[in-house]
Amino acid sequence: MTTELIAILDGREMGRIVRDKRARLTFTYNEEWRTTENAYPLSISIPLALAQHGHAKIDPFLWGLLPDNQMVLDQWAK
Numbered sequence: 001m002t003t004e005l006i007a008i009l010d011g012r013e014m015g016r017i018v019r020d021k022r023a024r025l026t027f028t029y030n031e032e033w034r035t036t037e038n039a040y041p042l043s044i045s046i047p048l049a050l051a052q053h054g055h056a057k058i059d060p061f062l063w064g065l066l067p068d069n070q071m072v073l074d075q076w077a078k
Helices: 055-064 070-077
Strands: 004-009 012-019 025-029
Touching: 025 055
Parallel strands: none
Antiparallel strands: 004 012, 012 025
16 A cells, blocks of 8 residues: 655656555645745645644645535545
8 A cells, every 4th residue: 555645746746645654644845845945835724834744734624625525524534
């Protein structure tokens, strides 16, 4: 099973989401992205000021990408 997701924006690696053994997620900005003059955050709640963000920040962001329809989520899960 894959434990890492790479976030690519504008053709460049922005950062990586990694799942640990306890299934908790962490997002870490790519340092090159983070220090670029025109860099922008993945989300307002995940600022560039910190290089790494834990599950309390990344989980709600990822859930926000999914539809708010339980029937759709159940169908996708099948």
